[in-house]
Every structure is written in structure tokens, then in C-alpha cells.
Amino acid sequence: MPETFPLDHLECVWEKPDTLTETRFHYCPGCGHGVVHKILMEAVKELGIQGDTIGVAPVGCSVFAYHYMDVDMQEAAHGRAAAVATGIKRVLPEKYVYSYQGDGDLAAIGTAETIHAANRGENILVIFINNAIYGMTGGQMAPTSIIGMKTSTTPEGREIATQGFPFKITELIAMLPGAYYVTRQSVHTPNAVRSFKKAVLKAFQAQKEKRGYCLIEVVSNCPSGWKLTPVDANKWMEENMFPVYPIGDLKVEGKLGERMFTQVTKN
Amino acid sequence: MSETRLMKGNEALAEAAIRAGCKGYFGYPITPQSEVVEYLAEEGRQRGMVVMQVESELAAINMVYGAAGAGARVMTSSSSPGISLMQEGLSYIACAELPCLIVNVNRGGPGLGTIQPSQGDYFQATKGGGHGDYHLIVLAPASVQEMADFVYDGFDIADKYRNPVMILADGALGQMMEKVVFKEYTPAEHIPPKPWATVGKPPTRERNIITSLFIQPEKMETINIGLQAKYQRVRENEIRYELVEADDAEVLLVAYGLSSRICKKVVELARQQGLPVGLLRPITLYPYPYEILQELSERISSVLVVEMNSGQMVEDVRLGINGKVPVGFYGRMGGVIPSAEEVLHKVIEMFDRVELKHVEEEYHA
Numbered sequence: 146m147p148e149t150f151p152l153d154h155l156e157c158v159w160e161k162p163d164t165l166t167e168t169r170f171h172y173c174p175g176c177g178h179g180v181v182h183k184i185l186m187e188a189v190k191e192l193g194i195q196g197d198t199i200g201v202a203p204v205g206c207s208v209f210a211y212h213y214m215d216v217d218m219q220e221a222a223h224g225r226a227a228a229v230a231t232g233i234k235r236v237l238p239e240k241y242v243y244s245y246q247g248d249g250d251l252a253a254i255g256t257a258e259t260i261h262a263a264n265r266g267e268n269i270l271v272i273f274i275n276n277a278i279y280g281m282t283g284g285q286m287a288p289t290s291i292i293g294m295k296t297s298t299t300p301e302g303r304e305i306a307t308q309g310f311p312f313k314i315t316e317l318i319a320m321l322p323g324a325y326y327v328t329r330q331s332v333h334t335p336n337a338v339r340s341f342k343k344a345v346l347k348a349f350q351a352q353k354e355k356r357g358y359c360l361i362e363v364v365s366n367c368p369s370g371w372k373l374t375p376v377d378a379n380k381w382m383e384e385n386m387f388p389v390y391p392i393g394d395l396k397v398e399g400k401l402g403e404r405m406f407t408q409v410t411k412n
Numbered sequence: 413m414s415e416t417r418l419m420k421g422n423e424a425l426a427e428a429a430i431r432a433g434c435k436g437y438f439g440y441p442i443t444p445q446s447e448v449v450e451y452l453a454e455e456g457r458q459r460g461m462v463v464m465q466v467e468s469e470l471a472a473i474n475m476v477y478g479a480a481g482a483g484a485r486v487m488t489s490s491s492s493p494g495i496s497l498m499q500e501g502l503s504y505i506a507c508a509e510l511p512c513l514i515v516n517v518n519r520g521g522p523g524l525g526t527i528q529p530s531q532g533d534y535f536q537a538t539k540g541g542g543h544g545d546y547h548l549i550v551l552a553p554a555s556v557q558e559m560a561d562f563v564y565d566g567f568d569i570a571d572k573y574r575n576p577v578m579i580l581a582d583g584a585l586g587q588m589m590e591k592v593v594f595k596e597y598t599p600a601e602h603i604p605p606k607p608w609a610t611v612g613k614p615p616t617r618e619r620n621i622i623t624s625l626f627i628q629p630e631k632m633e634t635i636n637i638g639l640q641a642k643y644q645r646v647r648e649n650e651i652r653y654e655l656v657e658a659d660d661a662e663v664l665l666v667a668y669g670l671s672s673r674i675c676k677k678v679v680e681l682a683r684q685q686g687l688p689v690g691l692l693r694p695i696t697l698y699p700y701p702y703e704i705l706q707e708l709s710e711r712i713s714s715v716l717v718v719e720m721n722s723g724q725m726v727e728d729v730r731l732g733i734n735g736k737v738p739v740g741f742y743g744r745m746g747g748v749i750p751s752a753e754e755v756l757h758k759v760i761e762m763f764d765r766v767e768l769k770h771v772e773e774e775y776h777a
Contacts, residue, residue: 195613196612196613196614196615197612198612199482199610199611199612201478202623208625209625211619211621211623215613215619216612216613216619217610217611217612217619217620217621218610218619218620219477219478219481219610219622219623220508220622220623220624221474221477221478222474222477222500222504225471225474225477225501228466228470228471228472228474228475228477228478229474229475229477229481230478231464231471231475231478232436232438232476232477232478232479232480232482232486233478233481233482233610235436235462235464235475236435236436236462236479236483236484237482237484237611237612240611240612257467257468257470257471258467258470258471258474261466261467261471
């Protein structure tokens with residue numbers, strides 16, 4: 146084995162964008178956060194907006210997002226990322242501002258901030274990771290946990306009578322006139338990753354044109370919280386999450402898609 | 413050029429904010445301070461400010477966090493119940509060391525309480541309020557003029573220490589009309605550069621991060637030590653107070669804000685009766701003027717603290733006096749303003765007690 150690897154003769158098939166720092170991800174094996182981080186930062190790099198982008202990190206597993214994303218960032222209190230992003234965007238209207246939030250942050254404790262930011266049509270991008278569980282605090286029920294889902298606070302499975310329904314906040318937001326682009330994506334296959342990246346690029350373009358609020362929900366996994374292997378977790382997600390949270394655009398260029406009307410009454 | 417106008421306290425404060433170069437205001441209407449957002453919605457917007465009426469005080473304080481973190485001179489205002497909602501954000505702002513101005517036009521509580529003036533939020537304002545070891549710097553105006561002046565000072569002090577500053581007023585100061593002079597003030601000469609702000613990272617520097625999360629306890633302790641060192645500097649440099657007829661006073665009144673105005677009248681009335689009464693009026697409630705109390709305790713015979721609450725600042729007065737002389741308290745609660753006459757009555761009682769003590773001492777001698 147030669148001392149130096151002959152890189153000259155190899156084709157580069159994977160590269161970490163330099164908009165990601167050298168810090169290793171703390172995420173569990175198989176977790177979707179790492180892929181979402183990379184794609185988001187790839188988009189920032191490709192658009193050449195690293196120097197004009199400010200991110201807002203949430204509370205949850207991605208609380209340390211600012212360790213990895215090489216852009217100016219603010220860490221928000223739990224649920225308040227949309228308000229923090231609003232504050233930044235209103236005083237720096239020419240900059241690109243995004244928040245990165247989980248299901249507890251965005252759809253439970255931060256519901257008011259989320260909905261009002263959307264309703265005002267804030268020119269921000271919100272990345273919403275929905276894995277239907279509270280990963281960081283040890284696997285408790287999320288507002289998006291599906292019916293029957295076992296978590297540490299629903300050991301017998303989530304039941305409607307006492308815990309209510311999975312909160313389809315993305316459908317709710319799509320209904321608001323301030324929301325310009327609302328889509329639901331995933332990152333568990335190469336095709337899904339490509340589609341997610343297109344969504345991110347589209348959302349930043351919309352922000353550049355001051356079109357209004359953009360929300361990208363990423364239905365993601367939590368192998369540790371779900372107590373499944375990464376492969377089984379993705380399979381479980383496809384079989385159980387996607388029927389409740391179907392992948393696709395809900396609203397494009399301010400217009401509700403047909404999918405919206407067929408899905409909003411289901412489940 | 414300076415300009416004289418007749419205005420409500422809330423309006424004077426809002427006008428001063430525009431003149432102080434405040435770039436953003438985020439708030440939620442609540443009596444008795446809604447004139448602030450109303451004034452800014454018209455005047456502030458016309459003069460280039462971002463003025464937002466938002467969904468809650470919770471959202472407002474977090475917008476202040478975001479905008480202050482982005483380097484803008486920003487503020488919010490509210491009254492007691494709304495300020496309670498902001499405590500979460502204030503703790504984060506204090507830890508992330510973001511300069512900003514918070515105005516509490518204090519009303520009677522607890523709970524939903526009343527819309528009348530009160531000083532019931534003294535503990536909340538001066539002892540932290542939210543979770544963790546932190547302090548706001550607290551300025552207590554006692555006139556419409558100071559409602560305006562302390563806005564400039566508040567912003568400047570906030571920038572100087574990268575610390576949230578609170579103006580603790582009350583419903584009467586917010587609502588009453590007085591003459592106010594707006595001084596000359598050029599924001600550009602006062603607002604320092606903010607190289608730490610998140611404005612977008614040029615290739616020439618590392619990314620800026622605004623956070624209050626330091627998961628390693630040793631690191632978190634280091635952050636705390638830094639904050640405490642800052643508060644020490646604040647205590648050394650920013651204490652403000654006013655003394656009225658205190659040189660020969662036997663009974664010293666201690667009161668801040670609206671109570672101090674009433675006590676000024678009490679001093680006048682008492683002096684007319686030949687009673688040597690003086691007043692110490694703390695202007696900064698944090699940092700608190702303990703030292704002057706210590707000094708005065710050498711030459712006064714007793715202290716009467718007057719507050720529009722059940723006795724909150726009196727604890728700080730006792731710390732300053734440190735047992736040297738008796739400390740009495742007179743307070744009205746729930747939005748009731750004490751009259752000068754009822755305070756004077758209390759003062760006369762104290763003199764009677766002092767005289768009685770002299771008689772007893774002579775008898776024993």
C-alpha cells in the first residue's frame with residue numbers, strides 16, 4: 146500500500162461542501178439530520194450566499210446545528226426560532242434567513258410563533274424535521290407522533306382519546322395566505338435527497354424575490370428513539386409515516402396543490 | 413437642536429427611542445403603556461423604524477433577541493403581566509449578552525391585577541426575573557423628562573456592557589403629561605461597532621454565533637464568571653441616585669420612581685414643620701446604591717422606605733443600612749398611590765419615637 150493515496154486517478158463522487166465546518170456530527174448513525182445539514186449547506190454554497198445567510202438553530206437534537214453550518218447563526222429558545230428569525234430578517238431584509246426546527250420546537254412549544262410568522266408572510270425559510278418523536282430528551286411523544294406509536298410517554302401507543310391526533314401543521318400552514326411555498330420531503334433515498342435539494346434551492350430563490358414564507362417539512366427517522374436499526378427505521382417510516390405525512394408539494398408559488406385537498410381530510 | 417414639548421410619559425419615551433436611533437420595536441399592546449407602540453406605529457415608521465405589533469410578548473422578546481443579535485439597536489415595552497411572559501427571553505438575552513432596551517410600565521398585581529400604577533415588579537426587575545444568575549441594569553425614572561432621557565442612557569449603557577437594560581416606570585409616569593425637553597443626540601456618535609453580530613459571514617472572519625448554550629459545566633461556569641465580572645464593573649461605574657435635603661436629615665426617606673416624587677413633597681411639608689427630613693432616591697435599582705446608605709447611616713437616626721408595593725426595595729435598604737439604624741416601611745399596594753399626607757403622618761410618628769428614645773436615654777443617664 147503506497148503512503149499517499151493516488152487521488153489524482155480517482156473521480157470525486159462525494160465532497161463535503163466547505164460551507165459545513167470540519168466538526169463531526171454528533172447525530173446517531175442513520176439519522177436524517179446530517180443529510181439535511183449537508184444539503185442545506187450545499188445549497189448555500191451553490192447559490193454563493195454564505196456571506197449573506199443567517200441561520201437560527203432550535204432546541205432539540207439539532208440544537209448544535211451552529212457547530213456544523215459555517216454561516217452566522219443564532220441559537221433560539223425552545224420554539225422561538227421563527228420569532229428570532231423574524232427579528233433578524235426585519236432588520237436585515239436583504240439577507241437570507243432560515244430556521245431549522247424539529248417537531249417539538251415547531252409544532253408544540255413554538256406553534257404560535259410558527260403560525261404567526263407564516264401568516265405574516267415573513268420572508269424566511271423554515272426547515273422542519275418531523276421524526277414524530279422527541280429524540281434529544283429520550284424518545285417522548287411528539288405532537289406529530291402517529292396513532293398507536295409507542296414512545297416513552299405513550300408506552301401503550303398514542304391514543305386519540307387522551308393524546309389527540311398527529312398534528313399536521315404543514316397542511317395548516319399551507320392554508321395561510323402568507324405562505325408561498327410549502328412542501329413535504331424526505332432524505333432517505335438518493336432520489337428523495339435530490340428532490341429535497343431542489344426544494345431548498347427553490348425556497349432560497351423565493352426569499353431572494355421576497356415572495357413570502359417558505360416551509361420545507363422533512364419527514365425523517367429516529368433510529369435511536371424508535372429503537373430500530375437505520376435500515377428498519379427507514380422502512381418503518383415509509384410504511385407508517387408516509388401514509389400520514391405524504392411526500393410532495395402542498396403549495397407552490399402561493400397556490401395550493403391538489404394533493405392538499407385530498408390529504409387534508411385523511412387521517 | 414433640543415426641542416420642548418408637552419407629552420405623556422409613554423409618548424416621550426417613544427419619541428426619545430426614535431431620536432436615540434432605535435431601529436426596531438417589537439411589542440404587544442397592554443395598558444397602561446400602549447401609547448408606546450401606537451406612537452411608534454405612526455412616528456417611528458415614518459422615520460424609518462421597523463415597528464411590529466406581534467402575536468405575544470413571548471414572540472416580541474425573541475424578536476428583540478434576533479434583531480439585537482443582528483446588531484440593531486432595538487427595544488420592546490410592556491406592562492407587568494407582559495413582562496412576566498418575557499422573562500424566558502430576558503434570561504437568554506442576558507446570557508447571550510445582547511444589548512437592548514426593555515420598558516416595564518408597572519401596573520398593580522399579582523395576576524391580571526389592575527391597570528393602575530404600582531411598584532410591585534421591583535424584585536422581578538432587579539433580582540433576575542428569569543432563570544439563572546443574571547441581572548438587568550434597571551433605571552427608574554420619576555418624571556416624563558426622565559422617561560425620555562433614560563431611553564438614550566439605557567441604550568448607551570446596554571451597548572457599553574452588552575447587557576439588557578430595563579426602564580422600570582409605572583402607570584402614572586406612563587400616562588401623565590409634563591413638559592419634556594428632547595436633547596441633542598446623534599446616534600452615530602453613541603452606537604459602537606458590533607463585530608460580534610450575525611449579519612452574514614464574510615470570508616475574512618470566522619462565523620459569529622449568538623447562543624446561551626454551553627453544555628460543558630466548566631465552560632458554563634466560565635461564562636457565568638464573565639457575567640459576574642461584568643456586573644461588578646456595572647456596580648463600580650453605573651450607580652446613580654439623587655439626594656434631597658439629606659445633609660442634616662434625621663429621618664431619611666428612601667423611595668424611587670413615582671414614590672420618590674411623593675416623598676419630595678413629604679420632605680417639603682416636614683421641613684415646613686421644622687422636621688429635618690431628607691430623601692434618598694435610587695435612580696439605578698440595579699446596581700443599587702448601597703454605599704451611600706452605609707454612609708448616611710452614620711448620621712441619621714432612622715429610615716422610612718416608601719414603595720407602592722408590600723415592601724420589596726426595603727430589603728436592599730436594610731442591606732445598605734446593615735442594622736445601624738431602624739428601617740421602617742410604608743407601602744400601598746394593588747395600584748393605590750400613597751398621598752404625601754399619609755407618608756408625612758408616618759414620618760411624624762417616627763420623630764415621636766425618636767424623641768421618646770432621647771427622653772429614655774436622658775432618664776437612664
